[in-house]
Amino acid sequence: MANRLIIQPLKITNVRTGRESFVVKLCVGDGNTLDWIDFEEIPDDDIQILRELIQYNDEDIDDFIKLIKDHQDVTIGDKRYTWEQIKDVFDGDECVQWRFGVEEESD
Numbered sequence: 001m002a003n004r005l006i007i008q009p010l011k012i013t014n015v016r017t018g019r020e021s022f023v024v025k026l027c028v029g030d031g032n033t034l035d036w037i038d039f040e041e042i043p044d045d046d047i048q049i050l051r052e053l054i055q056y057n058d059e060d061i062d063d064f065i066k067l068i069k070d071h072q073d074v075t076i077g078d079k080r081y082t083w084e085q086i087k088d089v090f091d092g093d094e095c096v097q098w099r100f101g102v103e104e105e106s107d
Contacts, residue, residue: 003029009042046076
């Protein structure tokens with residue numbers, strides 16, 4: 001079985017200053033962290049988190065997004081999403097289609 005792709009939204013508190021920050025951790029498998037991405041706020045909607053990640057112009061994030069397309073599923077937080085549930089995030093934006101090789105389905 002292929003490694004799971006995980007997008008984990010987190011709130012981190014600095015124990016010394018009490019300062020809170022919001023990050024999204026990208027993981028492959030059960031512990032291989034690929035990247036940490038700072039967010040001003042974490043959206044309540046998992047799919048919105050995916051949309052915001054796609055808008056980043058970062059090679060590591062692009063590679064992770066391509067893995068999602070190849071595996072056709074992703075876990076965001078504690079919920080697994082199939083390609084049918086997330087494919088619309090990749091549709092309709094020519095930049096996304098070009099960057100991640102998503103082709104429109106023909107009728």
